[in-house]
Amino acid sequence: MTYLAEIDIMPQKEILDPQGKAVKLGLHNLNMDSIDNVRIGKHIRLEVDAASEDEARATVDAACRQLLANLIMEEYSITMKTA
Amino acid sequence: MTLYTYDFSTYDYYLCPMKVGVVVFPGSNCDQDAVDAFESFDLSVVKLWHKDHDLQGCDLVVLPGGFSYGDYLRTGAVARFSPIMTEVIAHANRGGYLMGICNGFQILAEAQLVPGVLLRNTSQQYVCKNIYLKPQSTSALLTAGLDHDRAYKIPIAHGDGCYFANNEALARLNDNDQVLFRYCDEAGNSTDAANPNGSLDNIAGVCNDRRNVFGMMPHPERAADAALGNTDGRYILEQLLTAVLA
Numbered sequence: 538m539t540y541l542a543e544i545d546i547m548p549q550k551e552i553l554d555p556q557g558k559a560v561k562l563g564l565h566n567l568n569m570d571s572i573d574n575v576r577i578g579k580h581i582r583l584e585v586d587a588a589s590e591d592e593a594r595a596t597v598d599a600a601c602r603q604l605l606a607n608l609i610m611e612e613y614s615i616t617m618k619t620a
Numbered sequence: 621m622t623l624y625t626y627d628f629s630t631y632d633y634y635l636c637p638m639k640v641g642v643v644v645f646p647g648s649n650c651d652q653d654a655v656d657a658f659e660s661f662d663l664s665v666v667k668l669w670h671k672d673h674d675l676q677g678c679d680l681v682v683l684p685g686g687f688s689y690g691d692y693l694r695t696g697a698v699a700r701f702s703p704i705m706t707e708v709i710a711h712a713n714r715g716g717y718l719m720g721i722c723n724g725f726q727i728l729a730e731a732q733l734v735p736g737v738l739l740r741n742t743s744q745q746y747v748c749k750n751i752y753l754k755p756q757s758t759s760a761l762l763t764a765g766l767d768h769d770r771a772y773k774i775p776i777a778h779g780d781g782c783y784f785a786n787n788e789a790l791a792r793l794n795d796n797d798q799v800l801f802r803y804c805d806e807a808g809n810s811t812d813a814a815n816p817n818g819s820l821d822n823i824a825g826v827c828n829d830r831r832n833v834f835g836m837m838p839h840p841e842r843a844a845d846a847a848l849g850n851t852d853g854r855y856i857l858e859q860l861l862t863a864v865l866a
Contacts, residue, residue: 555740555818609786
């Protein structure tokens, strides 16, 4: 079975996100002053072949921990569905 | 007789044979600068292709600057899994000397061979200019022999050089004397104004707790030739040679 993983990778809360800060300034220049706390991360979509959703999730989790995210500065979340 | 003074005309290669390997990743662009700098000390230098598995008996392995794998995902993240890194990591774990400069430092951090990580510069800008460094660690061979009252002028060129480590890791770095360099002004004061990228506590370079793996963002190899108008980098590279030969 092929599973589709949607992965969100975000900078950890205590890490300064200068990109988010710069984009917030841009939004405020558009007079959207009600917007605050802009944080910018990555979204990764990938397919994985596995016998079960648990197995697929375990593979994706290992991919996140070993390469896709750096846990010193980032955190990740995974959503799985069948492709 | 002092063999390893700044004047390397006294250096006897046959007494102290040492081989330097500079790893070339796709996207490395300071590999030849590193080769030239180490060759100027009359050392045997080879380039090591990232797909190989052979360090060719090198005593010192250098991960050079550049944009390995296009800096995709995170700087150094993909290069860290290049085939040769298996041998490079084994070399470091055996106690072999390993140095990462700029992108090489980012690769070392991704491989967790040194603590911490390099984030995007807080200015969001790529910064290319001369900065000043003050040596810190008195126990790491790379900096122990440098003049700790002096500011060394060395160029930087990076977009992701903001050093970060969590409080616990930072405390360990300081307690274990693992901070190699801090950014400072010309007079040697580590101020916020002298911090070019937002690095935590002005940290420009660190080593591992075993003190055989050195990572730094500034480029000593770009300041190692009188023809380029700055030779401060030679003092730093020279320490590395004494480290390997010690």
